[in-house]
Amino acid sequence: MSDYYDLFLAVDLPPDLPEPVLLxxxxxxxxxxMPTELKSTDWESWGGPWQAFDGGSASHSFDGADVSLLVRAMDRPNLDGSEPWALTVRACVHEDDFGVTMDVVGWLLRHATTQGWVGFVRDSGLGQVRHLVRHEGGFDLVDVRPVGQQKRVPWSSR
Structure with a gap:
């Protein structure tokens, strides 16, 4: 049985994102x-390009749906009044496609303005969660490992 990865990203992109990147x-x-020229990764070495973040259907291996949305952040304008792009992606990624998908994530994060936590990756096998953390030099996948006993705070809707 194959493993799958639950990928979640939430980032802002500059308002003046170059047209080829936006396309x-x-x-x-x-x-x-599909644009005539793709820059996000070397798609040919992966058997050809596909829409890695296409959403709108139930997730193949995780509860919930795969979704993707790119909108202007009209309620959060920059100091100069320009409106950044707001992007959220939740995608189920097959283990064979994980490498190329993370290449595309790296390409995307090179254009992002968000610093720090930008999402997570969870695998279907062990349920391990790794945080995606963006910094000036790229991004890191940071393991989530509980130390000792986790503190739990019960939540009640009463």
Missing amino acids: ELRWLLGQAD
């Missing part, structure tokens, strides 16, 4: 036709 991003999200 490729929209294609990756399943919102546009």
Whole structure:
């Protein structure tokens, strides 16, 4: 049985994102036709390109749905009044596609303005969670390992 990865990203992108990047991003999200030139990764070494972040269906291996949304952050304008792009992606990724998908994530994060925590990756096998943390030099996958007993705070809707 194959493993799958639950990928979640939430980032802002600059308001003046270059048109070729915006076109490729929209294609990756399943919102546009494929551009003539793709820069997000070397797709040919992976058997050809696909819309890695296309959402809109139930997740193959995880509860919930795979979704992708790119909108202007009109309620959070920059100091100069410009509106950044807000992107959220939740995608189920097959283990064979994990490497190329993380190449695409790296390409995307090179264009992002968000620093620090930008998402997580969870595997279907062990349920291990790794945080995606963006910094100036790229991003890291940081293991989540509980130390000792986890503190639990019960939540009640009463």
